Amino acid sequence: MENGYVTTPFGLRPMSLGMLASQQLAETIEPGVKRSKWKLFRAICEARPALGVTDRALTVLDALLTFYPDDEICEEKGLVVFPSNAQLSLRARGMTPATLRRHLAVLVEAGLIVRKDSANGKRYARRDREGGVNEAFGFSVAPLLARAAEIEGLAAQAVAERELLRATRERLTVCRRDVSKLIAAAIEEQVSGDWEGIATVFRGLTSRIPRVATVEKLAPLLDEMALLREEVVNMLEIQIKPQKIDANESQIERHKQNSKPESTYELEPAFGPKQGARSVAHRDGDALPTDERQLKERLRSSKGAATKISGASEPGAGPGLKSFPLGLVLQACPQILDYGPHSTIGNWRDLMSAAVVVRSMLGVSPSAYEEACAGMGPENAATVIACILERGGHINSAGGYLRDLTRRTEKGEFAIGPMLMALVRANGGVRRHVS
Known part of the structure; x- marks a missing residue:
């Protein structure tokens, strides 16, 4: 297309600013640019919604491209095709003349082709003595070449969105x-x-x-x-893990019974032996060191007391952690009640179900909670989640805090008791529970 050349439509068809913009765009083709007409047509089909053309309009464009003499569109070989409506209708699957004109107008408005009408509105070409096309009147496909990069980008985006x-x-x-x-x-x-x-x-x-x-x-x-x-999945896993723990304990550990359990239930386990303590005789008659015997007796008595107070089977406590009565946990962390089934918590399973809901609300990842269940035991992990909920305003990252407590538990540096007692005092003091 000649630089600075503007053509207006023949007959009663009006000129628009969109047509003028398309003609100006067609003049901006960079030298040497060429595209395979069928690859470019496939890209137009992919980007059809973004270009605002219909499938019937693409049928007409397909027919127009069949009149372009070469497989590659380039400026050196000319950019105007000039088929008659009769020929164009045949290659457009027998489309009627009125429908053909309507979809040609859609292609012009979409900026994919430009009209180059002759003085009488006919489509033809003037040839030189060697038979080459000197000047042609019809439809210019120059906008396709000028917008090739844009069309290919829209097609790639459409494919990515579809995938x-x-x-x-x-x-x-x-x-x-x-x-x-x-x-x-x-x-x-x-x-x-x-x-x-x-x-x-x-x-x-x-x-x-x-x-x-x-x-x-x-x-x-x-x-x-x-x-x-x-x-x-978390709710089902929490129900399955206690069953696996109980089964493993029944298969591996021997039954141990303390004929003289301590009558006083301690809220906190002893972290070390008292100085000057004496050896205690084992029930077989053997003697154990005082510190080892004391630790075993305290752990057995604390677990028995927790079972007696809560009225449930012994919770699965993690290594080095002691479980606490459910009543004490609910007294220290009353906010967890709102997340139990029907806003009540009557047993450890209800507490664990509520902890799963709260865990998600606090943004704790499933992996962090699973590590806590493995390191502390499911009941103790649920207790810690309840404590974190109670202290939510003072903890920036609940997930990171839970992971830190899990690591400290594995090293023997963390106990739940002080955390619970601090919350009990903050909520109005300890109330006595009668078993």
Whole structure:
């Protein structure tokens, strides 16, 4: 196209600023730029929504490109095609003249082609003596070459968005299937928990999945569904772990009984022996060192007292940690009651279920909570979560704090007792519990 040349439409068709902009854009083709017309056409098909053209308009563009003599579009070989409406209709799958004119106008408005009309509106070419085209009137495909990089970028973006949508759909489908089957398994196995409420939440999420999905609509649903799956898995794992611990203890450890348990239940275990203590005779008649015997007696008596006060089976305490009565935990951490089933906590399972909900609310990762359960025991990990909830205003990162406590527990540097007693004092003092 000649520089500075502006052509207006023939007949009653009006001129617009968009047409003028397309003509000016067609004049900005860099020297030597060329593109395969069919690769460029495929890119236009990929970027069709962004370009604002219909599939029927692309059929007309496909027919126009068949009249371009070479496979590569370049300025040196000319950029104007000049088929008659009859020929164009045949290559456009027999499209009627009125429909053809309408979709040609769509291509012009989208800035993909430019009209170059002759004085009488006919499409033809003037040739020189050697047979080469000297001047042609018809449709110029120069905008395609000028916008080639833009079109290819839009096509790549459209492909990436389509792949992201496909991956998001697949992940949501898998996540939805996992949650559905895990809830069904929990109900069938009669696992304790508010599974009807969880099923209601699941059905609500499922009903929000749109029929015509986009990434913007599916991404929030996927996040919520993944979080629900995470909570369901954690609830099931917490129910399974105590069973595994009890089974291992019954298979490996011998039954030990203290015929003279201490009558006083101590809130805190002794961290070291008293100086000058004497040896205590073992029930077989052997003698054990005083510090070892004292430690064993204190641990046995504290576990027995905790079982007697809570009225439940012995919680699975972690190595080096002593469990505490459920009543004392709830007195120290009353806020955890709001997250139990039906806003009540009647046993250790209820506390562990509430801790799973609070763990997610505090932003503690599943891996951090699993490490705490393994290092402290499930009941003690739930107790620590309740304490963190109670002191939430003073802790910046609940997950990091829990990991630090887990590491300190493994080294024997952490005890739950002082944390509980401090919260009890902060909440109004210790009340006596009668077993």
